[in-house]
Amino acid sequence: MVNNHSYDLDAVFHALSDPTRRAMVRQLAEHERTVSDLASPYDMSLAAASKHIRVLERAKLIERTVRGRTHICKLNPKGLSRVHKWLSYYERFWTQKLDALETLLAEEDNKKK
Amino acid sequence: MVNNHSYDLDAVFHALSDPTRRAMVRQLAEHERTVSDLASPYDMSLAAASKHIRVLERAKLIERTVRGRTHICKLNPKGLSRVHKWLSYYERFWTQKLDALETLLAEEDNKKK
DNA sequence: ATTATATTCAACCACATGGTTAACAATCAC
DNA sequence: GTGATTGTTAACCATGTGGTTGAATATAAT
Known part of the structure; x- marks a missing residue:
């Protein structure tokens, strides 16, 4: 019967099930990066990368700080x-x-x- | 890019992203169980549970031993x-x-x- | 041999996912 | 203000996922 905060884990594990997102997490483990920084290594549109980042954010694996027009992402250890x-x-x-x-x-x- | 064995992790994390499957893993941590054992707590068809079990198996989170007409599942620590x-x-x-x-x-x- | 039990398989359905492109919004630089 | 830069949003598409039901398989029991 599933435990209390399983809904969180659903999102966390789902977020981590994609190689692109795991690689992004890895990048963020080094230091903070902007959305374009995170997107640049991948052969996909910025919109697609943006979606991945949002999935990580919803899972609370990362946090975002908007500064001017750039969004700075950092890992959320929790x-x-x-x-x-x-x-x-x-x-x-x-x-x-x-x-x-x-x-x-x-x-x-x-x-x- | 990602790393070498990311495909493994894809399957593992995907398998763990479902609360039913995580609960099954939890059950198997106690002791081995048959497919019907694993299915019984859930309000879903046996076929659906069977699919979940197969997802866990493909991710190599569990192993199956067929004995007679019953399939015995156990956790794979690796x-x-x-x-x-x-x-x-x-x-x-x-x-x-x-x-x-x-x-x-x-x-x-x-x-x- | 017949029947019940344990499990999978196949076809199907609704919805989620990961990608695209095009348009939009906000900010910076001139 | 004009135009470039940063990023999100919306509409769309192909494929995947989790569920269903019904038939099929294999074994066990009588």
């Missing part, structure tokens, strides 16, 4: 931390399951030395 | 670890700690490719 929180529930589970694999990798590493 | 790996790049935004396990997982993932 957006991604929502994913982290969601994931943390499962983290124990899969870290446990991968324990054996870690050991294997460690052994392999020791052999190299 | 699926979620992909999300964690992706997320770990951004973790510095809300925490300073760097988990050693992340590094191990990253290495494991690199070796596979």
Whole structure:
């Protein structure tokens, strides 16, 4: 039965399901960028990029500051931390399951030395 | 552009963008369940639930074992670890700690490719 | 052999998504 | 003011998504 703020996660995960949007997030992790900055690497219209940015904004993954005619976008850490929180529930589970694999990798590493 | 294995993440994030599917993942974190088990909490046809399960499967978030006429689904830890790996790049935004396990997982993932 | 159970598949539908182009709005530079 | 720059909005299109129902498949039970 779905949890309390699942509607948020819907938007967050949906936003992140597109490679263009993930790449934009990555760019914003370096520093703030304008809409055209974000759009420039992609072979698509500015309107299309603008839509992507709006999806990220609606998911609260980024924030926008309008200064003059330029819109400056920056990452909103809280957006991604929502994913982290969601994931943390499962983290124990899969870290446990991968324990054996870690050991294997460690052994392999020791052999190299 | 994006990165190499983005297509994986497309599927993973898309799969997780639906509340029904996230709830299914949550159920599977407890223990394995059959398709009807997974479907039963929801007010939708079995066929619809079956589709959801297939989306999770294609994203490699779960695995299926057919035994007789029942299909037993279990969580695939590696699926979620992909999300964690992706997320770990951004973790510095809300925490300073760097988990050693992340590094191990990253290495494991690199070796596979 | 018949019937019930577990699940998928195929066809269909309404709506969402990601892209386009063209028009609009606001700001800056001259 | 005129014109260029930055960005959004609107209308449109092809494809994808999540749901339905009904038929098909495979196995289990009697």
